[in-house]
Amino acid sequence: MKTSKVITENIFAVGVQDKDRKLFDALIPLPSGTSYNSYVVVGKKIAVIDSVDPLFVDEWLTNIQGLKVKPDYIISNHAEQDHSGGLPKFIQTYPDAEIVTNAKSRDLLISLLHLPSEKFLIIEDNSTLDLGGGYVLEFYFAPWVHWPETMFTFLPCKNILFTCDYLGTHYSSDDLFVRDEQLISDAAKLYYSKVMMPYRAQSRKALDIINLLKPLIIAPSHGQIYDHPEFILRNYADWTSQNSEDTLILYVSMHNSVKKMTELIRRELEMQDITARVLDLAETSSGDISMALINARAVLLGTPTVLGGAHPTAAFAAILINALRPKISTLGFYGSFSWGGKALEQLSGLITNIKPEILPPLLIKGQPLPEDEIKIGAWAREAAMKML
Numbered sequence: 001m002k003t004s005k006v007i008t009e010n011i012f013a014v015g016v017q018d019k020d021r022k023l024f025d026a027l028i029p030l031p032s033g034t035s036y037n038s039y040v041v042v043g044k045k046i047a048v049i050d051s052v053d054p055l056f057v058d059e060w061l062t063n064i065q066g067l068k069v070k071p072d073y074i075i076s077n078h079a080e081q082d083h084s085g086g087l088p089k090f091i092q093t094y095p096d097a098e099i100v101t102n103a104k105s106r107d108l109l110i111s112l113l114h115l116p117s118e119k120f121l122i123i124e125d126n127s128t129l130d131l132g133g134g135y136v137l138e139f140y141f142a143p144w145v146h147w148p149e150t151m152f153t154f155l156p157c158k159n160i161l162f163t164c165d166y167l168g169t170h171y172s173s174d175d176l177f178v179r180d181e182q183l184i185s186d187a188a189k190l191y192y193s194k195v196m197m198p199y200r201a202q203s204r205k206a207l208d209i210i211n212l213l214k215p216l217i218i219a220p221s222h223g224q225i226y227d228h229p230e231f232i233l234r235n236y237a238d239w240t241s242q243n244s245e246d247t248l249i250l251y252v253s254m255h256n257s258v259k260k261m262t263e264l265i266r267r268e269l270e271m272q273d274i275t276a277r278v279l280d281l282a283e284t285s286s287g288d289i290s291m292a293l294i295n296a297r298a299v300l301l302g303t304p305t306v307l308g309g310a311h312p313t314a315a316f317a318a319i320l321i322n323a324l325r326p327k328i329s330t331l332g333f334y335g336s337f338s339w340g341g342k343a344l345e346q347l348s349g350l351i352t353n354i355k356p357e358i359l360p361p362l363l364i365k366g367q368p369l370p371e372d373e374i375k376i377g378a379w380a381r382e383a384a385m386k387m388l
C-alpha cells in the first residue's frame with residue numbers, strides 16, 4: 001500500500017504490505033506475505049499507533065505525510081522491531097512528538113533502538129490520553145501476548161481496539177477488512193500456533209479484556225482488520241481453552257521400520273476408538289506441525305536411530321514442541337535402531353518446558369518381527385489408556 005486508507009471518520013490505516021516475505025523469524029512460513037499495520041487517529045491532537053518494519057519506514061512516513069497532519073504522539077503497543085523499527089526516523093521527522101508506551105516497553109525500546117529516554121511519555125494500565133475533540137485513547141496492558149510489555153489501545157468513541165500482534169495474521173492484502181473468514185481463520189491459526197500458543201494462559205486473559213470492552217472493530221498490526229470480530233474471538237476462545245481432543249502421531253522413517261511401527265500403533269489406537277492424525281515429518285512443514293499441536297491431547301513421536309541419535313527431523317519436532325508448549329497430557333517416544341544409540345533419550349531430553357505424562361520408550365531392532373508387533377500393540381494400548 002502506498003497511501004493511507006480510511007477505516008472510519010478520522011481513523012486511517014497508514015501501514016505497509018510486505019507481499020514477498022517468505023519467512024518470519026527465519027522460521028514461520030508466510031504463504032501470503034505479511035503486513036505491518038499502523039494507524040492514525042485524528043482528534044484535536046494526532047496520534048499514530050505503532051510503527052512498521054525497518055525496511056518499510058520511508059513508505060510508512062510517506063503514508064503519514066499524505067494525510068497532511070503533524071503527529072503529536074506515537075503509541076507503541078509492542079516493542080518488537082516489526083512494529084517499532086520506524087521510531088528512530090519518526091522522532092527525527094517529528095521532533096516534537098512523544099512516544100507513548102509503558103515503562104517496560106520504554107526500557108526495551110531504548111535497548112533495541114537506542115532511543116533517547118526524554119522522548120517517552122509513560123502511561124499506566126487502564127490510563128487514558130485525551131487527544132481532544134472527544135477522542136480519548138485508553139490503554140490496557142496485555143503482557144506476554146507475546147512479549148512482556150505488550151498492551152492494547154482502545155478508542156471508545158469509535159469502538160476500535162488496536163491489538164498489535166494479538167489476533168493478527170501474516171496475510172498481505174490491499175483490502176482493509178476481512179471478508180473471507182475461513183481464509184483468515186486458517187492464517188490466524190498458523191499465526192497463533194507459532195506466536196501466541198507458548199503463552200496460552202496470557203492469551204486467554206487478553207481475551208477477557210476484549211470481552212469486557214466489546215469493540216466493534218479490532219485492528220491488529222498484521223493482516224486485515226476485523227469489522228465483524230466474532231469469529232476470530234471464537235477461534236481464540238477455542239485455541240486457548242483446555243480442550244485437547246486430538247491424538248497426533250509424528251514420525252520420520254528411513255527404511256520403513258518406523259513407518260511400519262507407526263501404522264501398527266495407529267491401527268491399535270483405532271481399535272481402542274482413538275482416531276490418530278499421522279504426519280510424516282519428512283513431508284510436513286513446521287507450520288502444519290504447529291497447527292496440529294494446538295488441540296492435541298497426546299503426541300507420539302517416532303524416529304529411527306541415525307548416527308547414534310534421533311533423526312534430525314524428529315529432533316526438530318521435539319524442539320518445536322518444547323518451544324510452543326502445547327496443552328498435551330500424554331507424550332510417547334518410539335523408534336528403531338540397528339546396532340545401538342540413544343535416540344529416544346535424546347528426544348525426551350529435548351522436551352522440558354511441559355510436563356505431560358511420558359510413556360515408557362518403545363524401541364525395536366530393525367524391521368518389526370511378530371514378537372515386536374505384540375510389544376507395539378501393548379504400547380499403543382497403554383497410550384490409549386492414558387488418553388482415555
Ligand code: FEO
Nearest residue numbers: 078080082083165
Ligand atoms: Fe509482529 Fe511480536 O511482532
